[in-house]
Amino acid sequence: MVKKVLIIGGVACGGKTAARLMRIDPEAEVTILEKGEFLSYAGCGLPYYVGGVVKEYKDLMSTPIGVIRDATFFRKVKHVDVHTSHLATRIDRKNHTVAALDVASGEEKTFPYDKLVIATGASPIRPPIPGADLPRVFTLWNMPDALAMRSAIDSGNMKRAVIIGGGLIGMEVVEALSNQGLDVSVVDLLETPLPAMMDEEFGMYLLKALKTKGVNFYGGEKVQEIVGCNGELSAVRTDKREIPADMVLMAVGVRPNTAIAKEAGLEIGDKGGILVDLHMKTSDPDIYAGGDCVEVDHVLTGEKTWQPMGSVANRQGRVIADNIAGIPSTFHGVAGTAIMKAFEYTIGKTGQTKEQALAKEFEAEAVTIVDADTPHFMPGSASITIRLVADRRTRKVLGAQVFGPGRADKRLDILVTAVTGGLTIDMLGNTDVAYAPPYSTALDPVTHAANALKNKIDGLMASLSPSELKQKIEGGWNPLLVDVRTPDEIRTQGQLPYEFVNIPLGMLWEKAKELPQNREVVTYCKISVRGWDACAILSRLGFERVSVLEGGIAGWPFDLVK
């Protein structure tokens, strides 16, 4: 019995659904309607095409052996009937048909289905800023966007770029433009980059790194106008300044494309995406949906979330195909993982931040650690900062943020798996991740983070995050800061912008008696491993209120005095 499967959208989820159906369902006759010209391309690779890392745009839509995944490819190899430049306009659920506009000819067509898959993706938000329609004001979401940006850069006339929006896409493009010699400025309403994704401290780490690359970040500023002169773009005006611009990228966010689903009366969720069950089925049993246009469950909270990611879309396409083929298959949700590269830095997160987790009634606790990705004696050893969150009650890992020049992506993926698998910090601390000096320290940074959080939750270690220390001191707290680094380190690494006492760790046992026992004490060093030793030594010597600054100087996201 032939089963007509119609798929609206052929980029990530749609293309994957079609490809898998061909593999597993001999009865399926698959048709794809794609509004654009391009199919099945690596959307997440677009910043790397804009940045010149990927030389040919066709590489983003070809197989590893160089075959373009176009309509001919889908037809010939996958036996899938593909209509590009076909905009689906209406779903007739009663008659099981979809109306579509052939954009090229203007013709209205009707496509029948037994099972329909909505994979309409998302679209970038273009806020109604005056001047947003000037030339050289771009968004970067699809292949034509990338081609337009690339061509502007190739013209050789682009010297200064302004990126409106410090989210994931905006920040990915910073490196792409900066590496090509453009002067890059970023404007965001909030104070730090990646505000929707990272704690402020981690945004600050990225900010510090970007400053060393000459990138300007104007946080807490609102764009009021994109300024033109004789019809040509000239600047971006915020509530605080005017920034000259030869090109502008609007990267203020995306929203799910749900108009056709909404109009058909399918259920839409609070986050604006189409609602689907565990099998990716919508409120109509003959209609599935997946990719950027749907909401998904969060593996920790079970709540609906929206995570427009090509990787998630691909996984969902597989589940949809399975269910259409009669193989019961579920998508269990996401941990909410995101990662990006900026120059030699990696920043990413999974699960929940402490604040998010507290808001969900977890008894969340968090710790920040800084560690080396490989032993200091190995060439190329570089640092990683991890903020790990766990539940005091269940001791389960709830989330993590990572940053570093060091190999933070590996640690993030360990933590994604730990969140998904419901590992406790105790299990995580004992997990025998692979150790050899080229790959990690004997106790991997993830082990270190788990152990530090155990210490904190078990009441063995009193500690403060950098923000906590800063806020308390600014609120009038006056602890005795004891920096246990060597004077040489203090000179080269910089110091906290507060009064402190310097006693190198090796001298602490003897010199501690000179310290006033009645003061509260905060100890630290470069990464606060010695800082924690100092904490222990002072406790032994009778100091009763001693805590350690998490991450030490290396983990301090704010300005240091040098």
Next chain:
Amino acid sequence: MVKKVLIIGGVACGGKTAARLMRIDPEAEVTILEKGEFLSYAGCGLPYYVGGVVKEYKDLMSTPIGVIRDATFFRKVKHVDVHTSHLATRIDRKNHTVAALDVASGEEKTFPYDKLVIATGASPIRPPIPGADLPRVFTLWNMPDALAMRSAIDSGNMKRAVIIGGGLIGMEVVEALSNQGLDVSVVDLLETPLPAMMDEEFGMYLLKALKTKGVNFYGGEKVQEIVGCNGELSAVRTDKREIPADMVLMAVGVRPNTAIAKEAGLEIGDKGGILVDLHMKTSDPDIYAGGDCVEVDHVLTGEKTWQPMGSVANRQGRVIADNIAGIPSTFHGVAGTAIMKAFEYTIGKTGQTKEQALAKEFEAEAVTIVDADTPHFMPGSASITIRLVADRRTRKVLGAQVFGPGRADKRLDILVTAVTGGLTIDMLGNTDVAYAPPYSTALDPVTHAANALKNKIDGLMASLSPSELKQKIEGGWNPLLVDVRTPDEIRTQGQLPYEFVNIPLGMLWEKAKELPQNREVVTYCKISVRGWDACAILSRLGFERVSVLEGGIAGWPFDLVK
């Protein structure tokens, strides 16, 4: 109340126990007896010192800021009393004392304890081969071993090295010696490297890689004599050949140092290590043991195993200290992870192989996949081979092996965490590991492996591992092999050493009718993604017995025809 804690051994577990006790137990008065001269050094870093990657041996025993972790350091910073060159000789459990020999003075001393920690480590096995006592015949287990090897290499007279034993240490040293211009040969009783750790196929991958570096591997050979000439080493003679040698490394294995524990009547396990409970406590409630001298539980089987690894030893030291300090803490076991680097290749494993799992009455199934670590359009993209094992009944991940020039260590650590957390292949396939093009493919190789194994277990994909295909063909099976690569690929990548038909995938729908429908068919391509498409196409066309060769040409560990 002061509590005397005596620790026998100050390298990994012992040093860690002492350091943590200082931090968390104000009542502990800690003493370490270390038989050697060196304390708390990175034993796993020794091959990198021998190989000249680590320039100074002191780097292996110093803190990241360059302070040597010697007796003075332990005394001054950790307030731990350290006696180096003190060989513990006898435990008097009744009187709670340990007798030790001061190796320098020859003096017998007695040390009292309230709690004793045995961290005596392991020692390399020196098999009774004639000539084993010749000069320039080394083992590589401790710092003096490494210093001796390094000094031999620095003499400039070493041209040819023979390594006896293709296990982890032997294979790590291959690169160390080869990079310094030595001609390196390895001899092992078994046919492939890392026989205790990896399936033969993965040993073959490593072997192929080593051959390209000019390393000789003589598998299935028994060393009969280390040949000397006028008291000088000249060659290694096996049952098949004589290999000239200026230096020899004996790396045939290590065994736990348990004599003192045995003599004291503590329980010893079947694997030869001291038996401890979850709290790392021996059969004597006042004696703990950890590190290379103890057996540990396997997280999957619950059975005792022996895993002499510095990383595990450090984790156990922490648990011992906690329990001595009165904090209930457990070590839940190991997944059996190991990893090593050889030139630009990474090889590692965790959990169980299919055969090991079947022997434990798991209903184990496995699949081998080859994938790129990052998208083909990103510079530096390199391949990874993963063999994933899961239980058909519970669908839980049981183990994995990885190999590649690509970043296999990250995937291994994801899989270690999956094994430890009891993830099913379904959960693993859906886990949203971090995707951005610099870090992974949209569907990470681990996702790909999980999905392939799901297909296989669910009966959606009939497939054969390379060994299975080879064995069946050698046993007389005569399937029609269909290679769906392009002729160009076949020319450059090589072909299987069997008769085959070449039909590029894009032509398969039309050309398949020329194939005999009554033959069993095996399809493949470079990595068998197109191979699986071909499988699906042929099934659709009525071929009933079609399977795919796992990993394709890239995953073929045996010789190819070029």
